[in-house]
Amino acid sequence: MLQMLNLSTNQFEGPLPSLPPAIMSLDLSNNFFEGPLSTSSLPELSFLILSNNSFDSTVPHSLCKSFDLMLLDLSRNNLSGELPRCLGRSQERLFLVDLMNNNLSGGVPDSVCYQESLSLLNLDNNNLSGEFPSSLQRCKELVFLDLGQNKFSGAIPTWIGEKSLSSLMLLSLHSNMFSGSIPPQVLQLGYLQVLDLSHNNLSGIIPRSIGNFSWTALERGGKTEDVEHLEQGRFYSFSASFLLVIKGDQRLYSNILDLLDSIDLSNNNLSGEIPDEIGDLWALQNLNLSQNYLSGSIPDNVGKMKYLESLDLRMNNLSGTIPQSLSALTYLNHLNLSYNNLSGPIPTGNQLQTLPDPSIYIGNPYLCGPPITKNCSTNETIHGFSEGPTNTSNKFERLSLYVSVILGFITGFWAVSGSLLISKSFRYGYFTLIDTTYDKLYVAVALALARLRRRCGKFEQSES
Structure with a gap:
């Protein structure tokens, strides 16, 4: 009896064929299948991988009867409608759910973390809405959470950074409508390697606890074998993929999360200064704070971020000079400081010599020196500071x-x-002048009042 079927990465097309009820593992990914998904019950099913096809129905409720389901990958299809409210309720071993790149709507079912076994939930690029799903508090084993490119709104809850989701390695909430401030607790997740809160309506300051966003002391012990395989792309042929903006380009990353450490807070309404604690993130590789309302200077201790490869601070209100310590970042190969209020000479030497593109500094009229054409003179002033x-x-x-x-x-x-104190004659003449002026003013005012009364009297007689 057929229990495992792998026909992935071929050119099969047409509707999904009838499946044997005893099937345990089915992989039809990377083909041209289309039409609705099967609604027949598959009670023995553990692994279902139908990604990168053209299925266009809803997610069938019959999946809730697959009690042994561990892996569900229906990503990159044309699925629509709401997710079954029973998904996850009876699947004690449900480990991975990937539904990215579909047209799903509604909210995240409360049942999805009912059994607390889920480690990966990827719902990126759908039409899901509502507030941040409170039911995810029960996902205590969750390692990868991607809710990006949806219509979620409201505040980011503080419990994300507390005990509820303490195992998170990736948190992506980009391109939604989240508002409010960034909870400091989120930046203290001990395992977190990738944080993407870009393209939202977040406001307030960058919490100083960002200095605690450190995986330098991360102990790999304590992870289950399944999670370690998932990190390395070896979980039953499944490859974890996530969309990230790195070095100014949007890219789909797979199997490299052990090599990538990233913070992206771009395209929000953040204000205030960049915390000095940013220098404590010496292992960070990508930092994007662009298109906010950040002010103040670039912290000098940015030079401590020795593994930084990409730094994007464009379109803010930053001022002052560019710290010389920036030239000490030997891995830096992408830099954008354009459209700020930076001033003074552009640092030279070391790694900055390998970044000759003048567009890096465009929109800062008070900068001078190579690679831009404006020369620095001895009389040049640092705008607003010097x-x-x-x-x-x-x-x-x-x-x-x-x-x-x-x-x-x-x-x-x-x-x-x-003169009044010393000369008696001057003092006499001065006060005589004051008395004479006062008398003249008094007489003039008295005559004017008398004429006014006389006119008022005549006006009253004529009226009567």
Whole structure:
């Protein structure tokens, strides 16, 4: 009796053929199958891999009766509708669910983590919506979570970084509508290697706990054998794939998570300064903070991130000089500092010499030196930070004006007061002038009031 069938990576086409009820493992991936998925019950099924075809139905509820199901990969099809509300409830061994690149809608079923055995959940690039699924709190064995390119909204819960999902290695929530601040707890996940929160509506500052986002002390012990195989792409021929933006390009990565350490917080509404604690991430390879509202200077201790390969800080409000320590990053091969308010000479030497593209620095009018065409002169000022000769002279001019006004007031005051105290005739004439002026003003005001009363009286008589 047929129990295992692998026809992957061929050119089979047409509808899904009838399957024997005793089938345990089925791999038809990378073909041209189309039409609906089978709704027949397959109680012995443990591995179902139908990725990269053209199936266009809903995910069948009959899968809930496959009680031994461990691996479900229906990614890269045209599946639509909502996920079965029973998925995961009766599958005690369900380890992996990959439904990326479909047209699924609705929310994530509460049942998906009912048995707490799930290690990978990839729902990237669908039309799922709602708040962050609270049912994922029960997924205590979850290692890879990708909810990117959907319509999830609301705040990112703090429990992600607490005991609930303490085993996470990859957390991708990019291209959704999440709002609020970044919970500091998320940045303290001990196993986390890839964090992608880009293209959302997150606001506030970058938590200083980002310095604790460190896998340098990561102990590989404690992982199950299945998880270690999954990391290396050896889990029953399944290859874990995730879409990441690295070095300015969107790429699909597979089987390299042990080699890639990345933080992407780009395209949000983050503000404030880049925390100095960023320098503690010496093992980080990719850092993307572009297209936010970050201000202040680039921390000098960025030079401590000795394994950094890609740094993207474009389209912020960063100011000050570019730290010389940046030239010490020997692995750096992608840099973008464009469209900020940076000023002063561009550092030279070491690794920066291998990045001659002037577009790296475009949109910073106060930068100078190669590779851009603007030369640095001895009179060049650092915009907003340096006090060159021009700024200094302007300060002296303003100071001289203030001193002159004060001295003029003091001189005039004592010239009049001194004359009144010393000269009796001047004092008599001064007060006589004041009395005469007062009398004239009093008489003028009294006459004006008398004329006004007379006119008002005539007006009242004419009205009566």
